[in-house]
Amino acid sequence: MATEQTPESAPLAQEMPTLGLGTWQNEDPQQCAESVRTALEMGYRHVDTAQIYGNEAAVGDGIAAADVDREDVFLATKVWNTNHAHDDVISSTEESLDKLGVDSVDLLYVHWPSANYDPEDTLSAFAELKDRGLIDRIGVSNFEPHHLDAARDAVDDPIFANQVEIHPLLPQEELREYAEGTDVELVGYSPLARGQVLDVPEIQDVAEKHDVSEAQVSLAWLRQKGVTAIPKATSRDHVADNWASLGLELDDEDVAAIDGIDRTERQVNPGFGPDSWD
Ligand code: NAP
Numbered sequence: 001m002a003t004e005q006t007p008e009s010a011p012l013a014q015e016m017p018t019l020g021l022g023t024w025q026n027e028d029p030q031q032c033a034e035s036v037r038t039a040l041e042m043g044y045r046h047v048d049t050a051q052i053y054g055n056e057a058a059v060g061d062g063i064a065a066a067d068v069d070r071e072d073v074f075l076a077t078k079v080w081n082t083n084h085a086h087d088d089v090i091s092s093t094e095e096s097l098d099k100l101g102v103d104s105v106d107l108l109y110v111h112w113p114s115a116n117y118d119p120e121d122t123l124s125a126f127a128e129l130k131d132r133g134l135i136d137r138i139g140v141s142n143f144e145p146h147h148l149d150a151a152r153d154a155v156d157d158p159i160f161a162n163q164v165e166i167h168p169l170l171p172q173e174e175l176r177e178y179a180e181g182t183d184v185e186l187v188g189y190s191p192l193a194r195g196q197v198l199d200v201p202e203i204q205d206v207a208e209k210h211d212v213s214e215a216q217v218s219l220a221w222l223r224q225k226g227v228t229a230i231p232k233a234t235s236r237d238h239v240a241d242n243w244a245s246l247g248l249e250l251d252d253e254d255v256a257a258i259d260g261i262d263r264t265e266r267q268v269n270p271g272f273g274p275d276s277w278d
Pocket of ligand 1: 022238
C-alpha cells in the first residue's frame with residue numbers, strides 16, 4: 001500500500017551530487033559561463049557560487065546555455081558577511097536569484113560565521129526564504145562544531161551542509177566526526193588545496209600507481225571519506241580530469257598512505273575566520 005506523502009516525507013527536489021564545480025575567482029564572465037556549460041554537458045550536476053564571487057550572472061548564463069534542464073542541476077550560493085542581518089539576507093538572496101536567473105536555489109549557505117552573523121537573526125531569514133520556496137535547504141560554511149551546535153539550536157529546519165576547506169593537507173577529522181554523528185553533510189572546498197596537492201610525494205605515488213592525476217587522487221580520497229568536493233576548474237582539461245575521479249577507487253593502502261601525510265596546510269585563512277584556526 002502506498003504511503004501518503006506529507007511535505008515532511010516528500011523527497012527533496014534534487015539530491016546533492018558528490019562532485020560539483022567550484023567557481024571562486026572564475027571572474028571573466030564568458031569564461032565562467034563557458035566552464036559551467038562545459039561541466040554540465042560533461043555530466044556535472046552541482047555548481048557552487050557565492051554573492052562575493054561576483055559571478056552569479058555568469059554562472060546563471062552557463063546553466064541557461066547548457067543542454068541540461070535547470071531542475072536537474074543542484075545550485076548553491078552563499079550570503080556574504082555584510083548581508084547577515086535578517087532583512088539583508090532576504091533582499092540579497094532575492095538579488096542572487098535574479099542574477100542567477102532562477103526561481104530558487106537548492107542550497108543557500110551562510111558564507112562565514114562572522115561580521116553581523118547571529119544564529120537567531122540570520123537563520124530566521126533563511127527559514128523564511130525556505131518557507132517562501134526560494135531556497136530548498138539551509139547551509140553554513142566555515143563553521144566549527146560550536147557554531148554548528150548553536151545554529152542547529154537556533155532554527156527548526158535542518159542545517160543540511162557545512163562547507164569547509166578539506167583535502168589531504170587539511171583532513172578535518174573533528175568536522176568529519178561531527179558530520180558522521182549528525183545529518184550535516186560535509187562539502188569540501190579547495191579540495192585540491194588550490195593546486196598544492198599536485199606536489200605532495202605520497203599523492204604523486206598513488207597517482208603513478210593508478211596512472212591518474214594527483215587531482216583525481218585527492219578527489220577520490222575525499223569521496224571515499226564521505227565528503228562532497230567542489231573543485232574549481234576553468235579549462236576543459238581540468239573539468240574533465242576532475243570528473244574522471246569518479247571512476248577511481250583507492251585501496252586501503254592508498255588511503256593509509258594519504259592519511260599518513262605529515263604536513264598540514266590551510267589555504268584559506270582570512271582575518272575574519274574563526275579564532276580557533278590560529
Ligand atoms: P581548488 O578547487 O582546490 O583548486 C583550484 C585550482 O586548481 C585552480 O587553479 C584550477 O585551475 C586548478 N585545477 C583544477 N583542476 C585541476 C586539475 N585536474 N589538475 C591541475 N590543476 C587543477 O581551490 P578553490 O577554488 O579554492 O576551491 C574550490 C571551490 O570551493 C571554489 O571555487 C569555491 O566555489 C569554493 N570555496 C568556498 C570557500 C568558502 O569560504 N566557502 C572558500 C574557498 C573556495 P584552472 O582554474 O586553471 O582550471
